[in-house]
Amino acid sequence: MSTTADHGGVQNTTVTQIQGRGRAVIASKPLKAGEIVLKDSPILLYSALPLNPRRGGAVYCFHCFKTLPNPNPPSALPCPLCSSSALFCSPACLSAALQSSHTPWTCQTLTRLRNSPPLRTEELQVQARFLVAAYNLSRVSPPDFQRVLGLDGGSGCPPDADAVFLHSLIISICDGEQVMSFFTVEVTAALLAKDRANAFGLMEPFGDKGERSVRAYGIYPNASFFNHDCLPNACRFDYVDCNTSGAAAAAAANGSICNTDVVVRVIHDVPQGREICLSYFPVNLKYSERQRRLKEDYGFTCTCDRCNVEVNWSDNEEEEAVAMEEDNDELMVDEDDGVKEGEGEESDFPHAYFFLRYMCNRENCWGTLAPLPPSNGTPSSVMECNVCGNLKKNDDEGGMDGDDALEEE
Numbered sequence: 001m002s003t004t005a006d007h008g009g010v011q012n013t014t015v016t017q018i019q020g021r022g023r024a025v026i027a028s029k030p031l032k033a034g035e036i037v038l039k040d041s042p043i044l045l046y047s048a049l050p051l052n053p054r055r056g057g058a059v060y061c062f063h064c065f066k067t068l069p070n071p072n073p074p075s076a077l078p079c080p081l082c083s084s085s086a087l088f089c090s091p092a093c094l095s096a097a098l099q100s101s102h103t104p105w106t107c108q109t110l111t112r113l114r115n116s117p118p119l120r121t122e123e124l125q126v127q128a129r130f131l132v133a134a135y136n137l138s139r140v141s142p143p144d145f146q147r148v149l150g151l152d153g154g155s156g157c158p159p160d161a162d163a164v165f166l167h168s169l170i171i172s173i174c175d176g177e178q179v180m181s182f183f184t185v186e187v188t189a190a191l192l193a194k195d196r197a198n199a200f201g202l203m204e205p206f207g208d209k210g211e212r213s214v215r216a217y218g219i220y221p222n223a224s225f226f227n228h229d230c231l232p233n234a235c236r237f238d239y240v241d242c243n244t245s246g247a248a249a250a251a252a253a254n255g256s257i258c259n260t261d262v263v264v265r266v267i268h269d270v271p272q273g274r275e276i277c278l279s280y281f282p283v284n285l286k287y288s289e290r291q292r293r294l295k296e297d298y299g300f301t302c303t304c305d306r307c308n309v310e311v312n313w314s315d316n317e318e319e320e321a322v323a324m325e326e327d328n329d330e331l332m333v334d335e336d337d338g339v340k341e342g343e344g345e346e347s348d349f350p351h352a353y354f355f356l357r358y359m360c361n362r363e364n365c366w367g368t369l370a371p372l373p374p375s376n377g378t379p380s381s382v383m384e385c386n387v388c389g390n391l392k393k394n395d396d397e398g399g400m401d402g403d404d405a406l407e408e409e
């Protein structure tokens with residue numbers, strides 16, 4: 001099967017079924033480094049805050065997820081029903097939320113959940129938020145709800161204990177015959193599995209100690225077609241509270257992109273017919289950790305080129321290899337895909353070049369660098385980090401020199 005995804009933001013790609021990988025995004029023409037292949041808007045967004053947060057409430061708008069300049073009313077507009085549990089940045093966001101993400105039904109169900117005995121973990125509380133958002137979506141936008149159900153994940157697995165528990169809890173407190181009859185425990189379990197395999201996290205800025213947490217999760221119908229590779233050839237940018245001067249900021253400023261949209265850009269040239277993949281987590285993770293996450297959250301064993309090399313490594317061999325390769329100046333670029341395995345010794349370390357060229361060198365960032373979009377077909381020499389937003393000049397040797405930073409946040 002080969003289809004072009006049905007969303008206006010998809011560019012120069014097709015979605016194809018690949019044996020053992022499900023749907024996959026394929027370049028339908030040769031792509032230049034930095035080229036945008038997708039702009040996507042969420043069909044479902046929900047806060048990553050636990051229902052009963054230990055510290056304070058949200059300081060962002062519950063509709064567009066921008067930080068509120070002043071979280072206290074009257075600058076922020078509270079939901080008229082649940083008051084300060086949900087705040088909004090403007091009358092437009094409040095009004096849109098009351099008809100979509102924060103309907104009276106959602107508001108009432110979340111309030112009842114908050115007033116029930118607290119769920120034992122924050123993870124369960126966030127899953128409960130997701131289920132309420134998904135049930136609500138089935139009421140306000142049945143076609144979007146069907147798209148969520150059509151995502152990959154959860155087929156044939158029996159509901160686990162958490163799914164059974166959350167299902168009976170929510171069904172017992174929410175109003176609505178439609179919800180009661182439609183949502184079986186199997187549907188609830190499938191929704192949770194689809195969320196785990198497809199949701200993107202919109203991140204908070206770095207904290208004082210360099211830590212980061214998720215502000216909101218979103219289901220992006222087209223971005224969810226990208227498969228994973230531990231050495232990806234594309235990466236995702238988002239725009240929440242965007243304050244960099246990169247492509248993201250420019251797009252956000254001229255209104256061509258919304259605060260919660262995502263954009264996918266290829267990080268180096270990609271030939272026609274090649275699959276375009278993202279990494280589902282920072283690329284610096286070790287083999288065992290990557291495999292664990294992919295199995296637990298996404299249900300597959302990764303057999304990408306990098307994993308096929310690293311499967312035989314011990315933990316410290318991997319660290320030694322990365323350190324050794326950082327000094328290697330004999331790595332070359334392949335015209336086709338930007339990464340070339342070297343001769344002899346270097347062929348054991350196909351990812352060293354990737355780390356040098358495409359991994360952000362800001363402390364504890366681990367973001368991926370992609371060039372700014374080409375201008376009139378000319379590739380940009382400025383690389384942008386998809387996590388911290390820093391812009392850096394690309395040197396010809398393939399490394400990113402800290403002195404070349406164009407902007408530090």
Ligand SMILES: C[S@@+](CC[C@H](N)C(=O)[O-])C[C@H]1O[C@@H](n2cnc3c(N)ncnc32)[C@H](O)[C@@H]1O
Nearest residue numbers: 020021022023152197224225226227228298300
């Ligand atoms: C976000 S979806 C990607 C699109 C998915 N293939 C589909 O058909 O909709 C994530 C799921 O795709 C599959 N997947 C992603 N990367 C894969 C890979 N490298 N090898 C095999 N399956 C993969 C897994 O089933 C995973 O749970």
